[in-house]
Amino acid sequence: MADIQHYDVLIIGGGTGGLAVAAALKRARPQLRTAVVEPKATHDYQPGWTLVGGGVMAIEKTRRPMADFMPTAWVKDAVAEFQPRSSEVLLASGQRLGYDQLVVAAGLQLDWQRVEGLQDALGRDGVTSNYRGDLAPYTWQCIQNFRGGRALFTQPPMPIKCAGAPQKVLYLAADVWRRRAVAADLHFFTQGGAMFGVPLYAKALDGVMAGYGAAPHFGHNLVAVDGARREATFERADGCGRVTERYDFLHVMPPQSAPDVIKSSPLADAAGWVEVDRSSLRHVRYDNVFALGDCASTPNAKTAAAIRKQFPVLVANLLAARDGKPVVASYDGYGGCPLTVERGKVLLAEFCYDGRVVSTLPLDPAKPHRLYWWMKTTLFPWMYWHVILRGRDWKHPAHIPYGG
Ligand SMILES: Cc1cc2nc3c(=O)[nH]c(=O)nc-3n(C[C@H](O)[C@H](O)[C@H](O)COP(=O)(O)OP(=O)(O)OC[C@H]3O[C@@H](n4cnc5c(N)ncnc54)[C@H](O)[C@@H]3O)c2cc1C
Structure with missing residues (x-):
């Protein structure tokens, strides 16, 4: 049997969640052997597509080469099968990868x-x-x-x-x-x-x-x-x-729906999503597996805004588990949705688990604002490429709302 390549941390998916986790892990523990499995050559800023469709942003602004944002080793392949009992994944190419810890960030399928x-x-x-x-x-x-x-x-x-x-x-x-x-x-x-x-x-x-x-x-x-x-x-x-x-x-x-490769795996819940605890983002059956973003079973709004709050929690808990400590970091279900109600105004819907309304800036949350339009069209894209994908977690991230 061919040798199995082994990683300390293996991340599945080089989308918003996967790259944010990979970059944050690299900052926190550069010595870890980490790799991202991702088949695509480009990374898409999907929240920008609403602006492209509205004639506000050029499509070129939403696409960057994956290589420019890949902070760790890159396995340019796709997972064909999750085998969490043996802590391995089988790739489409037939290769097998082993891991100590796995992060699933494979998004959802259309x-x-x-x-x-x-x-x-x-x-x-x-x-x-x-x-x-x-x-x-x-x-x-x-x-x-x-x-x-x-x-x-x-x-x-x-x-x-x-x-x-x-x-x-x-x-x-x-x-x-x-x-x-x-x-x-x-x-x-x-x-x-x-x-x-x-x-x-x-x-x-x-x-x-x-x-x-x-x-x-x-x-x-x-x-x-x-x-x-x-x-x-x-x-x-x-x-x-x-x-x-x-x-x-x-x-x-x-x-x-959840990607077929997850639906058919032991990682899935009844609906097909990776079954993680909604606070710790750790798998409920496999201790060395974590998930975030669209593929996770957490009942939050599936958004980049959620990932911005999830990835620091996931990284903190993954490293704690690695060190044999309790996982104490907790995700509160934050999600944000910048509703472009007209050209020049956005209603920024921010909320946590169970529909609890939050407002990070001291503005009426139920009213559209021009400031939020500027954030949606200028600040959020900048934050996406330079803060989130770089795995940066400002010490007090709650000071700045993020709607993707
Ligand atoms: C039109 C539109 C508008 C949006 N607007 C907003 C917004 O305003 N605000 C906001 O916060 N969010 C918005 N979103 C949602 C946001 O873009 C997503 O929630 C976020 O990008 C999800 O990140 P993710 O990492 O979970 O998945 P993705 O970023 O989709 O990445 C998943 C990655 O996994 C890879 N992958 C899949 N299967 C495999 C496999 N078997 N093996 C290896 N890799 C695999 C894929 O190639 C992909 O690169 C919008 C989305 C769309 C489409």
């Missing part, structure tokens, strides 16, 4: 194929999605070329990453059309029962929707798109069957 006809319809005739970076510029093209008619925006069942993104694009588009006096008939279809999971923000967003004359349709799940006929079909949650809607512009958020 299940485009679960909406019939969607993959064929995307990228033409007014059908788009900011959840694919390559399509975000097309979103902006569609918004600019829209001459009036029915504009539909969809949101799939939870959990999804950045639950606010499906409506951010609606507001940015509606703002452009209002300024240009384009007659848009706006509709938001969501499987959920409110505009946001936290009542304070849901109420504020009801007002934003009403201001644009946009109609919310709760309990509607997109199941099919017919690009040729320009029709979208929804399954109704009230059991009254399906309804088909005509569109001139359609923005789709795809259904999302």
Whole structure:
């Protein structure tokens, strides 16, 4: 049998969470043998795709070479199988890696194929999605070329990453059309029962929707798109069957789930996510396994904002466990969602576990502010590349809100 390469800490995924943990570990314990397993050559700043779709940011600003941010050894491969009982992973290439401790940060998967006809319809005739970076510029093209008619925006069942993104694009588009006096008939279809999971923000967003004359349709799940006929079909949650809607512009958020490689592994909970304790981020069955970000079972909003608070906790606990000490660092479920309610204003929804509203700056959390727009378009991207991906944890990070 070929030799198994062994690492002190093995990190799966070179996205937001994986790179932040790798960089923070390198700072804290440079002597550790650490590696990141990541197949992609580029790293995407996904929160920027909303801005690209709204004509505010160039797509080039959201992509950087992975190598520029890889602080440790890089295994350019993908995990094909997790084998936590033997503390090993099997890679797609057939190679095996062993570890003392494992960090899983493999994100989530976009299940485009679960909406019939969607993959064929995307990228033409007014059908788009900011959840694919390559399509975000097309979103902006569609918004600019829209001459009036029915504009539909969809949101799939939870959990999804950045639950606010499906409506951010609606507001940015509606703002452009209002300024240009384009007659848009706006509709938001969501499987959920409110505009946001936290009542304070849901109420504020009801007002934003009403201001644009946009109609919310709760309990509607997109199941099919017919690009040729320009029709979208929804399954109704009230059991009254399906309804088909005509569109001139359609923005789709795809259904999302845990990566198949996690779902089928012993690391998964019943829903497929890596089953970790919601405070310590340590696996509930395998002591030497930790997880953060979108792939973790923690019931927070799946956002980069959450990762900013998770990675220092995870690193502190991983090192404590390594030293035979108790894991005491605790993640409070913080998440942030900068809702771009118009070009120039953002409502920054910040909240912790169980919907507890927090506001890091002394501003009314239920009101949109210009300062937050500047943060979303300028400060947060800078923080992402220079603070989070570099694993920097300012001693009092709570002084600066982060919405991604
Ligand atoms: C349109 C959009 C708008 C958003 N807006 C915001 C926002 O405003 N604010 C905010 O905070 N967040 C926002 N987010 C969410 C945020 O980008 C994600 O929550 C965050 O990037 C998740 O980080 P992650 O490390 O968990 O996963 P990712 O960054 O997705 O990284 C996962 C990595 O794992 C790799 N991987 C997958 N499978 C394997 C495997 N088998 N083996 C090895 N590697 C693997 C992938 O290639 C990927 O690089 C937005 C997301 C989108 C799409």
